[in-house]
Amino acid sequence: MQQVPQKSAQDFSTAVPYVTSDGLVFLGLEGVEKYIRQIRRALERRDFAAKQRAMERVQQVVQHLLVTLGDNPPSPHLRRLDSLYRYLLLKLAHVNLFNDVQEIAECNPIIGDLRLEWSAIFHPSERNDLRRLSQVDFARFLLG
Numbered sequence: 362m363q364q365v366p367q368k369s370a371q372d373f374s375t376a377v378p379y380v381t382s383d384g385l386v387f388l389g390l391e392g393v394e395k396y397i398r399q400i401r402r403a404l405e406r407r408d409f410a411a412k413q414r415a416m417e418r419v420q421q422v423v424q425h426l427l428v429t430l431g432d433n434p435p436s437p438h439l440r441r442l443d444s445l446y447r448y449l450l451l452k453l454a455h456v457n458l459f460n461d462v463q464e465i466a467e468c469n470p471i472i473g474d475l476r477l478e479w480s481a482i483f484h485p486s487e488r489n490d491l492r493r494l495s496q497v498d499f500a501r502f503l504l505g
Contacts, residue, residue: 386479390472392422393449397468404462416457423449442478445471445497470496 396419403412427446434440449471456464474497 386426386483387476389422389426390475390479393419393426394472396422397465397472400456401462401465404456404460404465409460412460413457416453420450420453423453438478438482442475445475445478448497449475 396415399415400412400419403409403415423446427443427450430439430443430446434443449468452464452468452471455461456468474495477495
């Protein structure tokens with residue numbers, strides 16, 4: 362088995378060893394969006410078998426992306442990613458339990474913020490501009 366060369370401690374890929382390029386992360390997020398569209402269409406058609414298949418797949422993708430962050434994310438960006446992935450899983454669980462079409466639409470801002478956080482990590486020069494575009498405010502969410 363071939364070993365992946367390690368980069369410097371400052372490099373993001375050493376903090377999250379399974380993520381080597383932004384292409385893989387964004388490909389995963391595109392898959393999440395695809396499955397969410399499938400869930401929405403299945404709910405609108407009341408095709409609960411199709412909804413369940415898409416739900417299982419999207420949860421697997423999100424859980425895989427979450428696991429790649431590790432147990433103790435070392436930076437504020439990684440901690441926010443961890444929170445966003447967990448929040449997305451909660452939203453998906455709610456949709457799955459209640460077949461709530463409105464709730465599935467609320468996943469889109471979370472995915473948008475995931476894209477922003479990953480962009481801030483992979484393109485640090487854009488960090489300040491990206492932070493202002495965030496849509497999910499956990500402080501407001503936790504206060505009610």
